[in-house]
Amino acid sequence: MPLTITTWNINSVRLRIDLVAKLLKAVRPDVLCLQETKCPNDAFPAKRLARLGYTHVATNGQKGYHGVAIVSRLPFEAKDARSFCDKQDCRHVSVTFGEQAGLKDPATLHNFYVPAGGDEPDPEINPKFAHKLAFLDEMRATAGLHPVNGTRAILVGDLNVAPLEHDVWSHKQMLKVVSHTPVECEKLVAAQTAGGWVDAMRAKVPESEKLYTWWSYRSADWQASDRGRRLDHVWVSPAIGDRVSSMTVARAARGWPRPSDHVPVTVKLEI
């Protein structure tokens, strides 16, 4: 059966709930994974989403910063929220879809918001960059993120790293800019490799082609300058590596009124 999943760093779900509704009406994914909800769990706009048909919600939110959520038209059977680097930051939530969702084989979905890492790409002087690197190391070392023996799993989110040359507008000019420095790109790829994850976006768009999901608020004309980065990702376990039937980056959402700086990424899986 087809399972459609969208991931989107919304940068305040309460401020942009109308954009979320617009996206859900246009795309009608089965599941929406949000990052940077900036919203405690008891203030999450669940009623509005339920009216749109998304009655199943797993939130991991906090006041003011970070926060992730999974909203779904399909029921899920397990929810988990993991903490990383011994911090209380809300940066992960996962659910498992099984028989109730109509899946013969269960599939676990992880939704991540990796620390951005600050401006200075030196962990010795910038604790935020040190935190980012430690977070990526912990993702690599976490056994629960290593789907084995044909396990079906999906990992999505704002991973805040653009690992490939054509994941940024200028590889050369970005080498010392946090999000594309060699050390963090290597650590992200190490986490991906350790879990055997397949990069579903790059399975659909060749590595030689530019592919972005984020454009800075700080450019006068994001569309004209097009200095984007691919910070948002969809990984699938080897068992479903060849089951990705489509992948869409909703670039137009960057031009919506009062947009997020990230745009939605949608994959359709035949599972």
Place this chain on the structure above:
DNA sequence: ATGGTCGGCAACCGA
């Protein structure tokens, strides 16, 4: 080389 913009929440911090 520099500074440029957001959102939360009420000072700046995080991005």
